[in-house]
Amino acid sequence: GAGVSQSPRYKVAKRGQDVALRCDPISGHVSLFWYQQALGQGPEFLTYFQNEAQLDKSGLPSDRFFAERPEGSVSTLKIQRTQQEDSAVYLCASSYVAGGTDTQYFGPGTRLTVL
Amino acid sequence: SQKIEQNSEALNIQEGKTATLTCNYTNYSPAYLQWYRQDPGRGPVFLLLIRENEKEKRKERLKVTFDTTLKQSLFHITASQPADSATYLCAPGVSGNTGKLIFGQGTTLQVKP
Secondary structure: OOOOEEEOOEEEEOOOOOEEEEEEOOOOOOEEEEEEEOOOOOOEEEEEEEOOEEEEOOOOOOOOEEEEOOOOOOEEEEEOOOOHHHOEEEEEEEEOOOOOOOOOEEOOOEEEEEO | OOEEEEOOOOEEEEOOOOEEEEEEEEOOOOOEEEEEEEOOOOOOEEEEEEEOOOOEEEEOOEEEEEEOOOOEEEEEEOOOOHHHOEEEEEEEEOOOOOOOOOOOOOEEEEEEO
C-alpha cells in the first residue's frame, strides 16, 4: 500500500516568501505529526494532529509557522515570510491510533532552502 | 531540560563485526524507547521499541537494551553488512503524551566490506 507522501520534495524560496508544504498520510491514520530536521541533527517535533484537531503545537518556532488538517487527512504546513534559518527538511509522519507508542510512518520529507 | 545524547562521531566497522550504538538521556524517565533508521534523503524508519520493564529486545540481527538506572540504551547490530550503513536515531518516549517523538541527533554507521 501507499506510504506517507510529501510534496514538493524540494522547495527553494527567496527570503520573505510564503511556502506551503503538503503531507498525504496513510489512509485511515488518526495521528499526524510534523517534524523539522536540520542538517546533521535528529528531527525536532513541530506539531501534532489527532484527526482534524491540532492538539499540540508547542514545537512551532514562531507565529510564522501554521499547520492545518481540515478534513482529518491531508495536512499543510505553511511558513510565512520565510527566513534563512527556516532552511531544513520538513518531515511528516502518521500513525494509526492516537498517542502512545504506535509506530510512526514517515514521509520522505520536503527539503526547504531559503535564499 | 531533557537531553538525549548519541555519539555524534560516525562509527566505522568492518563487515561481519557487531556494531554498538549508544543513547544516553538525562532529566527525564521515559517509559519506552524507540530506535529508527534513516537513510540519506529519506524519512526515518521504525526498527524496535523497548519498554522500561524490558531489559532486552531482539529482532533478527538487532538487539536493544534499556537500563533505566544508567539512563542508557544500547543498540547492537550483529554480523553487520554494508547495507546496514545508515544513521540510527533513538527516541525515548513518555507515557500519556501525544506520541510525539523526541529524537537524539543520531549516529552514522558505516560498514565497510
